[in-house]
Amino acid sequence: MKAVLLTGPGQPFQVANVPDPTPGPGEAVARVLACGSGLTIHHARAGRLKLNQYPRIIGHEITAEIVAVGAGVNAADIKVGDGVTAYFYFTCGHCHWCRINRETLCDNFGGYVGRECDGGYAEYIKLPARSFMKFPDGIDWRKNPAEAGVITDALATPLKVVRRARVTPHDTVAVFGAGGGLGVHMLKVARWARAKKVIAVDTAAAKFETAVKCGADITIDASAGRVAEQLLEATNGQGIDVAIDFVSNASTLEPALAALGKGGRLVTLGGNGQPVKVDAARLLRNEIEFMGSRYATRQEVMDTLELVARGEFSALVTDTAPLAEAEALHQRLDKELTIGRAALVMG
16 A cells, blocks of 8 residues: 655655555454644654654544454444544543543553554554544545544544533633634634634734634734733733633743633643743632643544534635645645645545
């Protein structure tokens, strides 16, 4: 099969012919129709996320069709011909955190699809059968493979965030990094959650038109460095109720905290380990919550797929390329030229 190989941190992709995978016991093989090129994948390609083995086929936001199953796979769970996507994390399913539906904190976490094993930047992918998730009726995965594949990350992650931050119709929500592939989907889901007001914060003003189309009521250009003041002005001095930060360094987290009103919640989903100054007395006085959030549980992914199938919201893919042009696609991502999500679509 043809596959895109990452041969080392920061190295350009290489297209190569590699052996077709065959399923072992408890495994299945699927033919890949599309694979999203989200920020997590791009970090791996750029060397910001190190892999335990090179060369590696990365990618996890797949749309695929099961073509073979190994011994012990129950046909009631998955069978040849099923349209599937994948759950990004390898979790045990039986530890305390998995049992209480917080499996992103799994005690026996086994890593990620596309890092600990080969992923979806190829014509075929082999995974434990449990890692595949069937598309529900209502999602036309054959007609729209790119949009179907990115649901598991681009929309499931925001769905978890609105639940974690308890977004209500009384809340003003500000999304930092709103012009990115996750940010625009966060705007969509915040609007779906009936937030009173949705504010898009970004340094790329060229992306604000899309931000408004995706649900933003107000856009704030962060390049001037007055974000906290602008957010307070936009809320008549009351402050925002929820800040969602996909950039998550000191230049965004500190203004987000400063702009929170009473009972405000800040959710961080990125960052580089940079220390952040926090006014503990203000957190106490205003009962402010500062929380992290990572990916989504299997149930949250399933819920997101069902919501898309019902037409509640949809994925936005604005940049696609064939397998052979993966490197060019990621170079566009490097230059932040993509609005929405990018994806490889197999010919």
